[in-house]
Amino acid sequence: MNAPISFLSDFGYEDEFVGVVHGVIARIAPATRIIDITHGISHGDIHGGAMALTRAVQFMPDGVLLAVVDPGVGTDRRAIAARTPVGFFVGPDNGLLAPAVAMVGGADRIVSLEEALYQLPSAGGTFAGRDVFGPAAAVLASGQAQIDDLGPILDPGSISPLLVPLAEPAGNGAVRGSVLWIDTFGNVQFNVAPSDLESLGLSVGDDLTVGFNMEESRVVWGSTYGAVAEGEPVIHVDSHGQIAIAVRGGRADEAFAFRVGDTVVLGRSDGGNRIPLEIAD
Amino acid sequence: MNAPISFLSDFGYEDEFVGVVHGVIARIAPATRIIDITHGISHGDIHGGAMALTRAVQFMPDGVLLAVVDPGVGTDRRAIAARTPVGFFVGPDNGLLAPAVAMVGGADRIVSLEEALYQLPSAGGTFAGRDVFGPAAAVLASGQAQIDDLGPILDPGSISPLLVPLAEPAGNGAVRGSVLWIDTFGNVQFNVAPSDLESLGLSVGDDLTVGFNMEESRVVWGSTYGAVAEGEPVIHVDSHGQIAIAVRGGRADEAFAFRVGDTVVLGRSDGGNRIPLEIAD
């Protein structure tokens, strides 16, 4: 076995952290390919890292998913490896891995990464990507160790969950959701599914009322950006199948002042129906 | 055939976009190498992306050039693949590819990427790098498809051009040009060739008058940065053979307040000749 390692972190691009983990893996498993998903997750942003990993995982080749957003390094949070239908997930057990593991079908084996044989001896205990996670990913990807070799077996159901808010009915033909992700282009993804809007009787081509921060806007539900003129907002199903808002040729985050986690209400705009407004969190 | 893919985009380093395209390519063509040219092109900056691709292309190995700066995604802009003497170019037909294709000798075959067999089925239509361009690059690089398999054949001359301003005589022994590129170190490249200055009777060692933003500066034409003292500006032939201005140990963009697209006049500074001044665009 020599599977690729897909690697996501919040290490950034200033320091040598990403390169050092690559180096450690290359020394242990020289023939293993590493694919960088991103290392630009905001420092310590477990939610953002988990969402990015979840969006990416179905497009990465089977193998090892190495994910390190680890604000609890140097505390008693567990370091784990989890076996799933698409391969192994390796990272801190702080919620980062849970949504992606669930999406690919769950884990049938989880171990706590405690076996010193598969770790680098470290001066401090603060660079687990280099000393613990990287080596575990390398030996799993290259078949130099089995998952059970890496440490004590944990209850497969014991992986720490991540709370992801769910959309809910808001009354008056509307649904209350929140901002799940703002991408680098300023597109704003909600935790609202197309079926949530369809169940309100809405479909592509309809105008929606977007209630946010005590204001209401009317925005068309288009099939894609081309449904509106340059500079106009559009509700659409984004490339991950979620309801999102974009501004053609612009930034929806700036146009509406959305931030991740903000509450939003989406509803019908027919008949002058007023939807319940929300105050931004 | 298993040629490398050289990949340039404006996807940035925050999100998982670059990694997902790598993943998609790795799943389709596991043995294909991907070389990242850069993903730091300013969002939607077709001109900047085209210039970077043009500067880079002659140094990349033959294979596939995958370039995605695509502000018109989700509209009716065409997605194309073009066959050239150095390999295939894949990207949106919005001017991004044209200068680089022309530089390597032009395309003898262009197709519109419409064949669904070589695309990922997508929820929205807004991540063409993942769903359209990445898969096309992967099958071309690995020989799993021929270019004609990817969609209808277009007129080879129909690739959308990019307007790149040309330098022109400004009278009084001067040439009028514009700022083509400011690099991350603050070096400023003009659309002026050494021959443009030589035809004015200028050569290395001469002082030039730089007219910009209603002001004139006198700057020496040096063979390289070492021709001037620390902190001093120098006109020189840059590493791409273009006339450029730098400040030794400093930033020419800040010293002169240049921005990309600004008009500049370069001329002889002998005899108190006044050159025509320009107002910055």
Add this chain to the structure above:
Amino acid sequence: MNAPISFLSDFGYEDEFVGVVHGVIARIAPATRIIDITHGISHGDIHGGAMALTRAVQFMPDGVLLAVVDPGVGTDRRAIAARTPVGFFVGPDNGLLAPAVAMVGGADRIVSLEEALYQLPSAGGTFAGRDVFGPAAAVLASGQAQIDDLGPILDPGSISPLLVPLAEPAGNGAVRGSVLWIDTFGNVQFNVAPSDLESLGLSVGDDLTVGFNMEESRVVWGSTYGAVAEGEPVIHVDSHGQIAIAVRGGRADEAFAFRVGDTVVLGRSDGGNRIPLEIAD
């Protein structure tokens, strides 16, 4: 021989510089793997680049270390290759390479990269990464040339040193050091070894007095971040074996307003002993 090339620079991620060097290497040595250590070193920051290279080098696979932080490009600074017990170092001879070369055991052969046969013919002389260093790394990694082929042999002891300040006794049970590195998470590394503190009679669990910028703070020496509560500072041995200060769940650089190069005094806090205060440089 086909050894990997580990590559560090200050080229940043905006322009195509990193990709072009990858392309040049791929054209010369198609089977050579390139590992990017980082390209986010601050522009022209020789000290920062040297420290990152020194921290990284022991974790990279044997092969070629290609490092380019080169504010003197286009002047008369030398371009060199150095042979060491772990492989070849290639880069400008401006202090960037010296600490890492020393750490791995020193160089037994140094040459000046002057042989035009192993360089790209260049319009300007300002992109040595592409024209000089990349090609040298490629031919050394792939065995297409021996180090002596690349140019005249220099005195192995002639590599330009980098001055790294040393910690020194400050009297009154204290040591005077300086800030060596602030990482992207805000952790602050000093040029102070655990033995420097131990020789003052200090050990893990003791409170230290940190004297900086005319103020004194009391900070515990913990074994890792978990030794203190969220938001509290902690002195610890970092992942490179150096004394460092962190704030659990926060940024020590901001909490203390440290910058690289600042002087700090660390000492016992017993008995109301006042340590000599320092003014930040």
